[in-house]
């Protein structure tokens with residue numbers, strides 16, 4: 438650690454499963470020390486993700502749907518308390534551990550948020566992440582592996598904007614697509630389209646030459662078109678959904694669905710792929726990475742196996758996918774979709790705003806340490822929010 442790094446830092450501690458009162462802001466948390474192979478990062482912006490709330494509330498049951506549980510893919514639960522959440526971290530290297538080149542000090546970078554279970558570059562079987570199984574970025578400093586803190590110079594990209602392109606959304610989106618082998622020219626239905634993963638999916642479809650159809654809400658249509666959506670369908674009206682889809686695809690079936698909604702909606706999504714199997718050139722594919730509309734879907738297995746629907750469960754992604762995404766960010770091929778920034782000490786307000794989001798909410802909320810607010814947060818502060826959203830956030 439260098440001499441100017443303070444021994445204590447401000448951080449938001451998650452003290453247990455439950456409501457936002459479990460989040461406690463403290464200014465005397467020991468600053469981490471970089472271990473061998475790690476860099477110490479002074480945090481300037483960390484994006485909020487759905488998983489912060491889900492992990493806090495224990496909404497990751499895998500056996501009994503009523504369980505209060507979080508990730509335990511390696512066999513044992515890794516979320517222990519107190520924990521600093523926040524996965525998608527941007528900042529600058531201020532110190533290095535042993536075996537890390539000192540020239541890295543000063544680099545601005547974006548964290549690949551995974552706690553990888555192995556060195557495999559093409560496989561990630563036990564998804565876990567900074568902010569869950571280890572401390573994350575809702576703090577002034579974080580120590581992370583040097584090879585997962587990716588240098589992104591791009592001076593045209595503000596730190597808060599870079600955080601909005603964090604891997605929790607982008608790597609998940611990309612892995613949904615690679616799992617389903619999405620290729621150029623394919624019609625892809627993107628659900629939860631205005632969210633962090635959805636906005637990433639629309640952009641990534643365009644990068645690989647696929648045609649994204651967004652399922653969202655009417656007030657977000659213009660922004661989704663601007664991002665690359667071929668058409669925007671309104672989830673408030675799912676009546677004759679397949680007919681609505683045919684109207685925008687020119688009668689063609691959806692080749693693959695990127696499903697972040699789940700619940701009762703998924704069965705309707707399957708219809709859009711199987712209504713005319715003779716018109717298809719490939720198997721119907723359903724990539725699932727979220728459940729914003731419900732964690733349980735009733736689907737007849739005959740629909741899955743007779744129509745040969747291929748199912749892909751997706752959590753996070755691989756090292757090589759993260760590296761590809763970092764390269765696309767450097768090349769300016771991905772655009773940040775940043776909704777607003779909040780101060781770290783106001784994380785409770787940000788959580789309420791995130792849950793009770795109003796109209797025109799698109800993309801990401803970013804959290805900025807109070808000590809960095811003037812430079813990295815204030816330019817992206819929420820300037821005008823609807824009365825409803827404002828009341829909800831109080």
Ligand SMILES: NC(=O)c1ccc[n+]([C@@H]2O[C@H](COP(=O)([O-])OP(=O)(O)OC[C@H]3O[C@@H](n4cnc5c(N)ncnc54)[C@H](OP(=O)(O)O)[C@@H]3O)[C@@H](O)[C@H]2O)c1
Nearest residue numbers: 487609629630631632633634653726727728729730752753
């Ligand atoms: N498996 C993974 O590795 C992974 C990683 C990241 C996220 N996730 C999960 O993926 C989902 C999306 O994450 P995110 O970060 O994109 O979340 P987000 O930014 O909160 O966006 C979620 C979007 O889902 C849509 N939505 C909300 N309620 C809905 C409902 N009742 N029915 C249908 N759609 C609804 C909304 O978009 P519209 O208004 O546009 O419809 C909303 O903006 C969440 O369930 C999250 O936990 C999983």
